[in-house]
Amino acid sequence: MAPSDRIRLAYSPELASRVLRHVGERFAEHLARSQQAEGPVLPWNAPAENVARAAEFLGAGESQPGEDVEAVARRFETLVQTILDRGINLHHRHYIGHQVAPPPPLAAVFDAISSLTNQGAAIYEMGPWSAGVERAVVNRLGEAFGLPAGGFTGFATHGGSLGNLTALLTARSIQFPGVWQNGFEAGPTPVLLVHRDAHYCVDRSAGILGIGTSRVIPLALDGDRRIDVPQLRTTLADLRSRGTPILAVVACAGTTMTGTFDCLGDIADVCREFGVWMHVDAAHGGGAIFSERHRHRLQGLERADSFVCDAHKMMFAPALCAFVFHRHPDRRYATFAQEAHYLYDPTASGSADFDFGLLTVECTKRAMTYTVWGLWSLLGPGIFGDLVDATCARAEEFAEDLREAPDFDLLFQPESNIVVFRYRPAAWQGSEEQLGEFNRRIRRTIIESGRFYFVQTSVDHVGALRAVVMNPLTTRSDLRGLMDEVRATGQALSAAGVPV
Ligand SMILES: Cc1ncc(COP(=O)(O)O)c(C=O)c1O
Structure with missing residues (x-):
């Protein structure tokens, strides 16, 4: 493609309109599925696999002579789909991970306008x-x-x-x-x-x-x-x-x-x-x-x-x-x-x-x-308070459920949306350090399964699990589901004789 044609294509209003409309439609579907907790939270791939896949696109990026808006827009759709498919999904109800918000789409669109106009x-x-x-x-x-x-x-x-x-x-x-x-x-x-x-x-x-x-x-x-x-x-x-x-x-x-x-x-x-x-x-x-x-x-x-x-x-x-x-x-x-x-x-x-x-x-x-x-x-500013209240309320409920469960230790009473805990099976015989390691292995297995995303930490040098309720649409039953998942994974790892 001639440089002048390529520049015209890069700045084409028609292409801009087409890709923005596509992102809007595609993201709305993605959001709806995420709110039904469909699909993986974290589609786990090893780093080398993601790098290789990304590099494949770079290799295929050369526009062909005569390529038009339609052709670039179609290739754009593949890239967008890949970003959604391969990225961690913060809007999934089972994202209970780091302190990074699933932004309300309205806020994210303002961020996109900031990029488009580059003020x-x-x-x-x-x-x-x-x-x-x-x-x-x-x-x-x-x-x-x-x-x-x-x-x-x-x-x-x-x-x-x-x-x-x-x-x-x-x-x-x-x-x-x-x-x-x-x-x-x-x-x-x-x-x-x-x-x-x-x-x-x-x-x-x-x-x-x-x-x-x-x-x-x-x-x-x-x-x-x-x-x-x-x-x-x-x-x-x-x-x-x-x-x-x-x-x-x-x-x-x-x-x-x-x-x-x-x-x-x-x-x-x-x-x-x-x-x-x-x-x-x-x-x-x-x-x-x-x-x-x-x-x-x-x-x-x-x-x-x-x-x-x-x-x-x-x-x-x-x-x-x-x-x-x-x-x-x-x-x-x-x-x-x-x-x-x-x-x-x-x-x-x-x-x-x-x-x-x-x-x-x-x-x-x-x-x-x-x-x-x-x-x-x-x-209105009330939206910020609503989001804080919803996520902190879920964290409180989760803490309540953990406290009542005989096989979990709640390590701190939450004051916000962060809950730190450990799974401790009834018959646990090992040391505290081994328990910390066992919890870390449970988490790694779960996050790589794509069913939940939550994080780990160390409390006084011993491994622990940490859930940060960042999604205001996460429900109490989602969090109970996480407890079940931790139990089931722990039991499966023990049955498989995984050393800790
Ligand atoms: C209490 C606290 N301070 C500072 C930071 C760092 O902020 P940022 O990630 O925006 O650089 C974090 C990040 O999690 C945090 O939790």
Whole structure:
């Protein structure tokens, strides 16, 4: 095919219309089947098999002379079918896996519009509407979190890991002003005090920020696996008496492993007392602010110096869409003490506040807030609360069923949509480590069967099972079905003499 014909085809409005209509129809069928729990959740294929299959398409990608819209559209349909057939199906009721949402199709379509129009979200003039949307969403979200109007800075970024890093960078730049230019050479390097179960990205941030992971101090936890506040006070007093600088205390509003919420108000009191920056990783639990039932778990979040909330977790937006908030708006440009004259035009007075790139690591940034804005505008903020309530209610029911079953151990009472448990057959004779291994084998067998997708974790170095109810259409009977599946698989593995 001649280059000019190929370019015309690539931008053909007719082809665009055809493929978009096809995706709409095909996805609707896929969604309906998923809601009936039909087909596999995870169509398991070994990595090499998927790579080879994907490479086959690349090899067949050459358009033939004279090929028209019709021919490309037909080949497009095969690719779409393959994506649906071979991908993990988050919309399946038996997807009870990682903290990634099956997005409501409306939200996902806004994400697709963001791709189609490719609006920049870092510089106002590159994406005036997307910047307007981001500002409006940030303002309303900040309000929902109880932040004082005009007393905070907020922006969207590509994920909770980047969000935590950026917030901690803000903490570093504000409290240790020369570090951007000179590193920590001029004075002692600070320590970072962290919830022992914090997501690994916090530890990574310490490495990236030049603090060093050996200066991350894991905080003692109480019996409910929350930061032990009296112990926190003792640790801070001890560090202060030794003159050790402290970058921040990192609390969690929904830990990754168990979904546990720290007592944020008490931690805020202690941080105020010692004049220490309080950061909260609310990547998972931030969405609870929209729920009448669960909002109380976030009490005190509004007093944190900074926090992060992933909309692609409990606000059910497609990945990635995360928000960072901090309460130092007068220092908002301190995070990156850097200038980029070719991007930011000093003659456009007043637009710098909409040049979100001044606040983020990203230069090119997706118009990621269309998803939240679209859903909110069409269904109201209540939709986020409904989704949180539905998934957390299922998790509570599941926990109840596990607690009542003599052959299951419920390891933590869920506070959100995360349930951690083990199967323990009545006649179990092995060690706890072997039980952990046995549970891991059960899970691997089940997920490769395609019947359920759930995840594994380690609790005090022993393997355990973890279900995250991310699909609001998952039913109690689906979760009972998972228990039956675990039992049946365990019995089959034992009968087959599979060693643990
Ligand atoms: C509590 C918590 N913080 C941060 C992250 C990382 O967020 P992201 O995957 O958006 O980078 C996760 C991911 O699961 C998480 O659970």
